[in-house]
Amino acid sequence: MSKLTELNIASARDGLNKGEFSAAELAEAYIKAMEAGRELNAYITETPEVALERARQSDDRRAKGDHLGAMEGIPIAMKDLFCTEGVLTTAGSHILDGFVPQYESTVSANLRSAGAVMLGKANLDEFAMGSANITSYYGPVKNPWGAKVGKDLVPGGSSGGSAAAVSGGLAMAATGTDTGGSIRQPASFCGIVGMKPTYGRCSRWGTVAFASSLDQAGPMTQTVQDAAIMLGAMAGHDPKDSTSAPIDLPDFEAAITGDVSGLTIGIPKEYKMDGMDAEIQAMWDQGIEWLKAKGCNIKEISLPHTKYALPTYYIVAPAEASANLARYDGVRYGLRVPGDSLDDMYMNTRGEGFGDEVKRRILIGTYALSSGYYDAYYIKAQKVRTLISNDFKAAFEDVDAILTPTAPSAAFGIGENQDDPVAMYLNDVFTVPTSLAGLPGISVPAGLSKSGLPLGLQLVGRAFDEGTLLNVASALEDAAAFNFKPGGEG
Amino acid sequence: MGYVIKGETCDWEVVIGLEVHCQVISKAKLFSGAATDFGAEPNTQVSLVDAAMPGMLPVINEECVRQAIKTGLGLKAQINTKSVFARKNYFYADLPQGYQISQADQPIVGAGTIILDMPDGTSRSVGIERLHLEQDAGKSLHDQDPKRSFIDLNRTGVALMEIVSDPDMRSPEEVGAYLRKLRSIVRYLGTCDGNMDQGSMRCDVNVSVRPVGSDELRTRAETKNVNSVRFAMQAIEYEATRxxxxxxxGGEVVQETRLFDASTGTTRSMRSKEHAHDYRYFPDPDLLPLVFSDELVEEIKATLPELPDERKDRYINDFGLSPYDAGVLVAEKDTASYFETVAEGRDAKMAANWVINNLFAVLSEKGIGITESPVSADNLGKLLGLITDDTISTKIAKEVFEIMVESGDDPEKIVEEKGLKQITDTGAIEAAVDAAIEAGAKQVEQYKGGNEKILGWFVGQVMKATQGKANPGQVNKLLKEKLDA
Structure with missing residues (x-):
């Protein structure tokens, strides 16, 4: 049975179609793997009963000859930011204690109706705020690659549980959400594929909000083809989300042709930063060579406002978060810590319910929006955001995709960077500009660092042109031939 | 000079601007599908969005947008085809999101005008600064339990139009006229029911004072929680005097928010400027800017009903009514419809007199509205018809009207049953006239001696003999003929 957990979505689909195994067998194998891998702390809530029930329903559909979805029988981890009907949903926070939604998020509902089987709710940074999955109330997640170097490593964040689950074979694929890099950076750290689609491609309805103008759900998978299959099942216009794009879904899987010759790939000169890790630079140079060999034209481009992206992000995202998180007040659901007055109850509940990083961002955001500072911070940040967006628009006049590193380093140890929030924020330096511009980005595992840890390369595409992006990513994946598995799993 | 407060050092005038919250008439809330009926059991009209469950998102209700545009057009205001929803952040137990979705610097409706109809028949114009759409909050119930407060979220998320006036009003009377006129307009439009007692129209009053003759704007105080026209007028009087x-x-007025206490007619400080909320408005990232076409505005414009001002003009120009009477009749849409039914095909001035003098007296005595009138518009119209075609005299008509008020009956039936039909049979009247002349030899002499006033005595005799049913015109004519012969 151990073989079943080595399959990916495409190969499992073939096996299920051929009747080599059932969805229930697949689910059982993953439930065992999930239980055996508890040391990683990748899941906050395991839902084996839900998984088995849905797997059996999938087998029934297949037996009856009913319509089969794109994710039929595929066992996945669900980032615990997606509200799931009847299943505890925590957002990694103490403040949502005991919160069991009566509703299902659009993304998880879409996946369910495409036949996906939910194994459990994946751990994450509290309210998706973090780059190392160390801010979760439910404890840090361990990167499966740590065993290889004999050290507890972070899986990246905020979708750290999802990345660790896929990397460690505790789920065939997983959902993630990306606000400033929360899918791509952990994908890079864990040696998997992680894609943030164009803002508006996936509905935000039923996903616990961090920063509404940036949050976007996406697939975290073992291969680029899997990402294409899963994205097709997650995405689509949703009238319940006003920012969801009212456009048709293309066939993402069919967009992967393997032929990228003649496409122009942009290399932004501003991403070559002072003090950049030589390994990262070498990996990036290697990526350029691979795409050249595939017939792509390489063009140096300029994204002049890149250096303002991180500070802009750390105004916009906390500002939105400060309002989005106001609803966690102890009045209607989740944690309530009593007090002598309404204000006391608020302070006790929010004081105890939120962790330090969440509090830090609420304070930053509240400050940025407050009277007398609003123009200097929030309005200025919005203006810079427009400039950053315009940089990309101009660049995409000349190029079809942009290649950059995903993260400035490989996975680091749990406990490192912990006392320096700014050092931690720098993890997203390559991913944040794309988020601010709302563009699709994908991290593809490209190779190993000298210490044997995975490094990812990021490709960025035009808005709503995920097809081209996936095609280029697939070519990069093919050239990189990343075949490594985390050591600890044998 | 109008409303002036005599101070110790000088005379003062009062400067007033109003912020009126009108609950939009719509089946569903501004950003959720939950119902909006008044008076439902607590927490029975609450969607997941209203309760601010995690991950819930607002979606604009188009009907509320149409209603706001319609109201803007009714206020002769600028309609902004692009506007932006913003979050107004503050914590309160009946505000589940922790912010109210409102509109800040880009409202859906810009500058407009309201014409006030003053009791003396004159008109005044008051500027409208803006109208914006926003969510209502829920209700906190503090009187249900000794220790805890209860929260009812039925009202949470219901669409409000906040209509902000310019500081153009100078007396409590003008404020009364403003509120009545605004209420009249939204009722004509069907965009708000205007029921202040149910809270579907609420008013915040901004008051400052300045020496007469000055054009400065001094520090103002905002009084909230003013729930009737009368209270608004009281609050202003109190506030201006204070x-x-x-x-x-020798003191200075401080900028603050005050609360009106209806039981004492006074205002008291709620929070000062130092404790004022910093609402941290910013554009709501869950909503795209609200954009609609000029065609939509034109389409809505084409459906606008005749509004009170136009109707008043028509009554003056076409019916020859006085501005005062016209103003009184158009103030309430129901009154105007009633009046038009009565006046249909009849003498409009006569109809106006009957509605304003006779009917209103009855309604105010009974304390009821025109829609509950015991006398239907059709029946009052018939009564006027009976006067016009000489079936009854005006005097008899008043008696018939009394009966109509009691019974609600058709006047034709009443006249028939009670035998009140005017005697127009010349023979019968002539007999009565002859009898009167015969009985009044002395009076005949006086008449012939030049005392024409004595004619009234003969008329009285004839009316007595015919129980008031003789046609007065015919009686007069016959008497004169016979006496002058």
Whole structure:
């Protein structure tokens, strides 16, 4: 049975179609793997009963000859930011204690109706705020690659549980959400594929909000083809989300042709930063060579406002978060810590319910929006955001995709960077500009660092042109031939 | 000079601007599908969005947008085809999101005008600064339990139009006229029911004072929770006097929010500027800017009903009514419809007199509205018809009207049953006239001696003999003929 957990979505689909195994067998194998891998702390809530029930329903559909979805029988981890009907949903926070939604998020509902089987709710940074999955109330997640170097490593964040689950074979694929890099950076750290689609491609309805103008759900998978299959099942216009794009879904899987010759790939000169890790630079140079060999034209481009992206992000995202998180007040659901007055109850509940990083961002955001500072911070940040967006628009006049590193380093140890929030924020330096511009980005595992840890390369595409992006990513994946598995799993 | 407060040092005038919240008539809330019926059991009209469950998102209700545009057009205001929803952040137990979705610097409706109809028949114009759409909050119930407060979220998320006036009003009377006129307009439009007693129209009053003749704008105080026209007028009187006293004593008025206490007719400080909320408005990232076409505005414009001002003009120009009478009749849409039914095909001035003098007296005595009138518009119209075609005299008509008020009956039936039909049979009247002349030899002499006033005595005799049913015109004519012969 151990073989079943080595399959990916495409190969499992073939096996299920051929009747080599059932969805229930697949689910059982993953439930065992999930239980055996508890040391990683990748899941906050395991839902084996839900998984088995849905797997059996999938087998029934297949037996009856009913319509089969794109994710039929595929066992996945669900980032615990997606509200799931009847299943505890925590957002990694103490403040949502005991919160069991009566509703299902659009993304998880879409996946369910495409036949996906939910194994459990994946751990994450509290309210998706973090780059190392160390801010979760439910404890840090361990990167499966740590065993290889004999050290507890972070899986990246905020979708750290999802990345660790896929990397460690505790789920065939997983959902993630990306606000400033929360899918791509952990994908890079864990040696998997992680894609943030164009803002508006996936509905935000039923996903616990961090920063509404940036949050976007996406697939975290073992291969680029899997990402294409899963994205097709997650995405689509949703009238319940006003920012969801009212456009048709293309066939993402069919967009992967393997032929990228003649496409122009942009290399932004501003991403070559002072003090950049030589390994990262070498990996990036290697990526350029691979795409050249595939017939792509390489063009140096300029994204002049890149250096303002991180500070802009750390105004916009906390500002939105400060309002989005106001609803966690102890009045209607989740944690309530009593007090002598309404204000006391608020302070006790929010004081105890939120962790330090969440509090830090609420304070930053509240400050940025407050009277007398609003123009200097929030309005200025919005203006810079427009400039950053315009940089990309101009660049995409000349190029079809942009290649950059995903993260400035490989996975680091749990406990490192912990006392320096700014050092931690720098993890997203390559991913944040794309988020601010709302563009699709994908991290593809490209190779190993000298210490044997995975490094990812990021490709960025035009808005709503995920097809081209996936095609280029697939070519990069093919050239990189990343075949490594985390050591600890044998 | 109008409303002036005599101070110790000088005379003061009061400067007033209003912020009126009108609950939009719509089946569903501004950003959720939950119902909006008044008076439902607590927490029975609450969607997941209203309760601010995690991950819930607002979606604009188009009907509320149409209603706001319609109201803007009714206020002769600028309609902004692009506007932006913003979050107004503050914590309160009946505000589940922790912010109210409102509109800040880009409202859906810009500058407009309201014409006030003053009791003396004159008109005044008051500027409208803006109208914006926003969510209502829920209700906190503090009287259900000794220790805890209860929260009812039925009202949470219901669409409100906040209509902000310019500081153009100078007396409590103008404020009364403004509120009545605004209520009349939204009722004509069907965009708000205007029921202040149910809270579907609420008013915040901004008051400052300044020496007569000055054009400065001094520090204002905002009084909230004013729930009737009368209370608004009381609050202004109290507030203006309070501020004049402060200035007279050498003090300064502080900018603050005050609360109106209906039981005492006074206002008291709720929070000062130092404790004012910093609402941290910013554009709501869950909503795209609200954009609609000029065609939509034109389409809505084409459906606008005749509004009170136009109707008033028509009554003056076409019916020859006085501005005052016209103003009184158009103020309430129901009154105007009633009046038009009565006047249909009849003498409009006569109809106006009957509605304003006779009917209103009855309604106010009974304390009821025109829609509950015991006398239907059709029946009052018939009564006027009976006068016009000489079936009954005006005097008899008043008696018939009394019966109609009691029974609600058709006047034709009443006249028939009670035998009140005017005697127009010349023979019968002539007999009565002859009898009167015969009985009044002395009076005949006086008449012939030049005392024409004595004619009234003969008329009285004839009416007595015919129980008032003789046609007065015919009686007069016959008497004169016979006496002058």
């Amino acid at each position: 501020q004049v006293e402060i200035y007279d004593n």
